[in-house]
Amino acid sequence: MSDRNSRTPSPSKSGSNSGSRSPGPRPSSRLSPSGGIRSPGLTIPEPRDGFYGYSDEKTLRHIEEKVWVNRRTSSSHADAARPQISPAILSSDPFETCHARDLNNISAMHPVTANVQEAPSLPSVSISKSPPAQPEQKAPLAIPAELVNADFSHILESFRKCLALRDKYISVSCQRLGDNPRDHDGIFKGFNGDIADVSGVRPDVDVTRQDLHREADQFAPWLIRPRPPPPHWHWSPTREMVSRPDGTVRTESDDEIETDMQNPPGLDGDNWDFEIDDRGVFQVHTDVHAENKKPVFEIPTIREYFMDLDYVLSVIADGPSKSFAFRRLQYLSGKFTMHTMVNEFQELASMKQVPHRDFYNVRKVDTHVHHSSSMNQKHLLRFIKSKMKRSPNDVVIFRDDRELTLAQVFESLHLTAYDLSIDTLDMHAHQDSFHRFDKFNLKYNPVGESRLREIFLKTDNFIKGRYLAELTKEVMTDLEQSKYQNCEWRLSIYGRKEDEWDKLARWVVNNKLYSHNVRWLIQIPRLYDVYKQNNLVKTFEDIVRNIFKPLFEVTRDPSSHPELHEFLKRVIGFDTVDDESKTERRYHKKFPYPRLWDYEQSPPYSYWIYYVFANMVSLNKWRQKRGFNTFVLRPHSGEAGDTDHLTSAFLTSHSISHGILLRKVPALQYFFYLKQIGIAMSPLSNNALFLAYERNPLPEFFKTGLNISLSTDDPLQFHFTKEPLLEEYSVAAHILKLPQSSLCELARNSVIQSGFEMQVKRHWIGQHWYLPGALGNDINKTNVPNVRLKYRHDTLIEELALIGAIQQKVV
């Protein structure tokens, strides 16, 4: 069953994603032909695809310094169009003044006087509007400050536009908090106005205003079945009890899964119908047979998407923008170091004051893990051995025109239960898989035998996935016993056939694979070329149809696929997976629509993302109308490959997995920071495949303030212990020297990024977790010091103010 396990072996391209990159087939149009935001006289190595090479990162500052020095000493180097810049203007550098101001803020954050309840102050930095040069400055300016700032104002404007583009795609696709009926638990009723982002209230919103929440709820309270277990400790029962919104008590029947096929009352959309249009997107109509029919919902077209994508790519590839972002990121990282030095002891003291809570009993969610490798190797080995001992006569597979029992299968492999060990199983990826995704894929086969994978690790096989279901239940039991560790498992939908959804849903529902600790995501392997080779599909549209048609059918009429309807209640969203380091050639200037895509090659990443996104938008809008839960897009992105992977994810996705290549794209990394886009990082997985642990950007990202969580990716291949998530945290704590406060912050981030229901998140991390900064924190639950979150929020607000992206007044 597979995640990336069915990714095709691809020829080795080791090294293709590290160090200097070849220019590749990127069209030159992405380099902003207008050239508006380029500063003359400053030559920064331009790798054409937005990446900095590893060494470029280091030398960038030297190059810039050289340019400035030359300008000071001689005007011959300066562009004729630009007047010479005197040292005086250097001292009025907007960044320098800003740095000074920020440092003042830090020193104001003295541990003794720091008051976390104090409202964050709005910094008066406004570079784009008013020039920093003041009349009382002593040194006369050689040129008007407006001229110096012209470059920056253009950069800042382009940054603001990029952020606005993301907002457009996120709001149209119903991915913000409150858009999903599942977010509504009877207490949380949604927000008034445009103040929500994907994981809570926007950071620049005045949270003291009275009309933050809606008065009336448009959705019925979402009921979680089976109900979450009640809290074990009742240290503050009135506020902390997880009680049902209507005040009823827990009953026996709560634990039963009942299938509710009724449409929620008072919501429309039940007479509507759908069809796929000639651009490969499913559209919802009030009447599909009408002559002048118009889709009910507006969806960004592929042309619009590629134009927006090109715009963002041109901004992040522009030299001065990169340089600007690079400096801001360095500054942010340094500022965090300063914060730790000043506040370390206060953070520690406030954590010590919290009763009961410590790192082990704060909730953690494994935000990125593939279901078929969710168990560790020892577990799988034990399971295989027990099956060989206890049920050797199970008929498990149909091969070579006959049915084979488990004993016969092992006979044909010349293996006995006694022979099996971790070494013969050979599924760990450590020594030989670095930069070899093809070899990594083969690691999914126990003992290197595809038939063992077929028997033990597939949901759709001769035994209808019975063994995998039993194994899954065992892993679920382990999780429930550990209580504080939770998972978001990825299951595959390939798009080869239309009945894949029904089979998968039946596997989950019939085997009762429900757990308080587990939610599901659907991963779509990008394997068009493989299916095309095997004549399983004719055009790309076949894949779009196979993936989305059943979802529209079940939305129109839940009784058409009862198990699927039930399963979807526990599905959070979509992921897409494959070897990102495969080269993508751009054969076409303009991409053809899916019905015309009958080539041998798979479409590029950005094209896949668009079609998953666009169809998800249509589906979400209809499901929201019907009161059914909606989905989010959380793709694998930036593990390897081109810059446009991360850029298309930036525009369209709720959050991403991996993102390690952001280290080479400073401007995009800055955008990820400003929008606080969740990144589920897996340094142990990277260590085995693409990037050595000590070079992993996680510590730098964390210091900068990106929204990072830790995840395992594939415990079967990478981890040794029974608690892979704790292993991941443990290694990070050792190697990166993360203190308890940072580990707890990572754990809190993971809950926020996850797709668990509002009611559950309230119980785990605090009643108002969606409010920004310390206001959203409940240290009794998260064990994260308020000082830390106040620092994160203040810093973010300052950056937003710096680029002029504050929309609302902050109190």
Ligand SMILES: [Zn+2]
């Ligand atoms: Zn993964």
